[in-house]
Structures are given as structure tokens and as C-alpha cells.
Amino acid sequence: MDDLDAEARRDLRSLPRDLAERIGRHLVAAGQLLDEDPAAALAHARYAKTKASRIAVVREAAGLVAYQAGEWAEALSELRAVKRMTRDDTHVAVIADAERALGRPERALDIAKETDVERLPKEVAVELRIVTAGARRDLGQVDAAVVQLQGPDLDPQRPHPWSARLFYAYADNLAAAGRTDEAMRWFLHAAEADTDDETDAAERASELAE
DSSP states (O other): OTTSOHHHHHHHTTSOHHHHHHHHHHHHHHHHHTTTOHHHHHHHHHHHHHHOTTOHHHHHHHHHHHHHTTOHHHHHHHHHHHHHHHOOOTTHHHHHHHHHHTTOHHHHHHHHHHSOGGGSOHHHHHHHHHHHHHHHHHTTOHHHHHHHTOSTTOOTTSOOTTHHHHHHHHHHHHHHTTOHHHHHHHHHHHHHHOTTOOSOHHHHHHHHHO
16 A cells, blocks of 8 residues: 555545555556556456446556556546546546547547646646647648647747657657658657657657668
């Protein structure tokens, strides 16, 4: 339980203590296994759900782990349940992206239109823009995808924790639109902003330069 964040521990307190401890261990295991063994992580999250399906943090974990494991329909079901339980749009970008993964880009666009973006945390709003641009590209609307990502926060002089992903998505769509020089420049901006080496932005820039 100590490895869970404070909000998760608080949610689990509504359960009997022994059960809360057991569910907590499964949630921690799911988080620890997610990168190396998504299937095992999902098994832990599913078990937790069978024992505590009315706890929002449990459904949230099940949904996010299912998403990472590529179980798109399951992720949608769980995260929609979380939204109903919490009346919160924190995972709206993940929900929209799961719709894309299921071959429903139009639905992803509808979700974005139905969402009050001004009320989202900035990092969630940016992620939703990236997903929306992806949906436009799925529909063959590459120029619209580029425009979707433009805005005042597309500024390499003012990097934020989410800038690397935004710059990378912008560069990737520029490349798809045939705007190679601009794409190379933005891949380089993404590489500079990517202090955790989460993207292959530098490699993409080198490929375009060649």
C-alpha cells in the first residue's frame, strides 16, 4: 500500500483492510510490470477489478493497463466507467486514442469536440490535440492534422514537460505532408525538449537530413 499514491490509498480505504491491502499489492504489481510484461500487468489489474469493481482507482488502473497492453475495447469500457464514476475528463485523450485504435477516427474527433478543453489540465489538452491530429491523419486529412497542432504552445523557446511529444507529433505530420525541411527542424526541437529520451526525434531528423 505504501507504494501507491495518496489518492489511491484513500480510495481503497472504503474496503475492508485485508482486501484493501491485497488490491493495493496487485495495483502496485501492475504498475511495476507494465513496461516489461504488459500481459502480466493486465492480469493483476483484472484481478483487482474482480474484487473491487466499484472503486474508481481500480477501474482506472484496469483501463490504463489495458490500453498499454493493446486491449482497446477493454480500455474504453474501463475508462468510460471511471468517467461516469468521477465525472472527470482526465483520461479523455486515452479514450479518444483507443477509438482511433479500433478504427473509429470520426468518433475520436467527436469526443474532442464534446470535451471542454479549457477545463482540462494543460498536458491532457495537449495530448488530446495530438490524438485529434492523428485522427485527422487517419482520415487522410494531413494538412488539417498539421493545423490541429499549431498554437502558441508550439514554441521551442518555452519548453514544457509535454513539449517533446507535441513537437514530435508536429514534425511527424509535417513529414507526412511532404514539408521535409520544416519537419527536420521540428524533430530537432523535439530532440532538444526530450530530456528523458522518450522519442527517436534525433534519429528522425538525421533520416530526413540524408
